[in-house]
Amino acid sequence: MISLRADRRDIAAGARTMVPWLAGIVPFGLVIGVSAVQADVPTLAGWLTGPLIYAGSAQLATIGMIGAGTAPVVVVASALIINIRLIFYSATMARYWRGTPLWWRMVAAYLIVDPSVAVGLDGYRRLGRGRGHAHYLGGAVLLWVSWLTAIAAGAMVGAGLPAWLHLEFVIPLYLVGQAIAKLARPAQRRAIFAAAAVALLALTAPLQLGIALAITAGVAAGLTARPAGPARSIHPLKPSTEVPR
Amino acid sequence: MNAWTVILAAGLGSYLFRLSMIVLFDRITMPAYLQRASELVAPAAFAALAAAGVATVCMGLGATRAAAPLAAVAAAVIAVLRTGSPQAAILVGMPALWVATALLPS
Numbered sequence: 001m002i003s004l005r006a007d008r009r010d011i012a013a014g015a016r017t018m019v020p021w022l023a024g025i026v027p028f029g030l031v032i033g034v035s036a037v038q039a040d041v042p043t044l045a046g047w048l049t050g051p052l053i054y055a056g057s058a059q060l061a062t063i064g065m066i067g068a069g070t071a072p073v074v075v076v077a078s079a080l081i082i083n084i085r086l087i088f089y090s091a092t093m094a095r096y097w098r099g100t101p102l103w104w105r106m107v108a109a110y111l112i113v114d115p116s117v118a119v120g121l122d123g124y125r126r127l128g129r130g131r132g133h134a135h136y137l138g139g140a141v142l143l144w145v146s147w148l149t150a151i152a153a154g155a156m157v158g159a160g161l162p163a164w165l166h167l168e169f170v171i172p173l174y175l176v177g178q179a180i181a182k183l184a185r186p187a188q189r190r191a192i193f194a195a196a197a198v199a200l201l202a203l204t205a206p207l208q209l210g211i212a213l214a215i216t217a218g219v220a221a222g223l224t225a226r227p228a229g230p231a232r233s234i235h236p237l238k239p240s241t242e243v244p245r
Numbered sequence: 246m247n248a249w250t251v252i253l254a255a256g257l258g259s260y261l262f263r264l265s266m267i268v269l270f271d272r273i274t275m276p277a278y279l280q281r282a283s284e285l286v287a288p289a290a291f292a293a294l295a296a297a298g299v300a301t302v303c304m305g306l307g308a309t310r311a312a313a314p315l316a317a318v319a320a321a322v323i324a325v326l327r328t329g330s331p332q333a334a335i336l337v338g339m340p341a342l343w344v345a346t347a348l349l350p351s
Contacts, residue, residue, distance in 0.1 A: 053256045079258070083262055090267050094283070106264065114294065121287055169339070170335060171298060174335055175294050182288040218285065219282050222282075223285070
């Protein structure tokens with residue numbers, strides 16, 4: 001049952017959980033806006049990559065390749081290869097959206113991207129399936145609005161952010177935090193170390209295929225661990241709250 | 246195909262990717278092993294994106310100046326391990342990056 005009117009607090013909580021992501025995502029959106037102006041692409045078409053493709057790396061690649069005069073089929077294929085991870089995310093969210101109305105699945109699926117999946121999973125695990133929908137929507141809509149606004153601002157004001165802030169490093173750091181915080185379970189620990197190692201080895205792979213390869217390797221490595229293993233606290237002062245089975 | 250059509254096609258394909266498994270697993274029950282696998286996607290994706298992101302930044306800086314982001318990552322890892330909070334990575338890592346960048350010779 002989707003009842004958003006009753007879940008305003010969960011929507012707000014989802015939006016709050018998204019806020020740390022915005023520190024890194026907004027500068028990235030500004031960069032895409034700037035690149036759309038600099039490339040030989042109509043500014044409105046560059047901005048439309050936001051609502052239509054809605055995935056930063058694929059947007060940057062699309063704008064850059066159109067600007068460079070790459071063959072259209074190659075541009076589309078490249079964008080889709082970069083976005084292959086969205087299929088993995090779709091499979092991850094499917095279990096929470098099973099049996100929900102079609103309109104919800106169509107809207108919620110449209111909003112799937114790395115940060116919204118992270119915030120959504122956090123909500124579903126803490127609040128359960130019903131309240132998790134509102135939590136997901138709160139975070140995902142805030143991200144969508146911020147992303148499109150940042151691209152538009154980038155197209156209008158250009159690159160005016162001070163370079164010394166190194167805001168391009170916020171996202172990698174945030175992802176480091178997310179990965180380290182998930183080290184407690186043996187299966188996740190294997191997945192994390194394997195994925196990181198393969199990502200580094202496949203860094204020079206074309207079209208960001210290294211990321212898809214690393215995710216596949218990580219999942220495969222995680223599946224080799226015994227299911228439902230005991231969670232070990234990563235916090236030295238806090239014992240695990242989960243009872244080993 | 247002009248720029249508009251290319252962007253529309255890439256957008257449509259991306260949306261179908263997003264919708265694919267959600268529609269598929271609404272009709273059939275997800276096998277247990279796939280359910281286990283789906284729980285591992287997010288940690289694997291975050292680790293892959295983090296490792297690739299840090300490595301890309303470091304490679305763009307050269308051997309000496311790459312020490313600053315690496316120090317920031319080390320500080321972030323220690324902060325998350327000690328506090329158990331993922332947010333500590335940014336709160337500790339970014340100031341560590343600014344300080345390390347200022348201290349390193351340009």
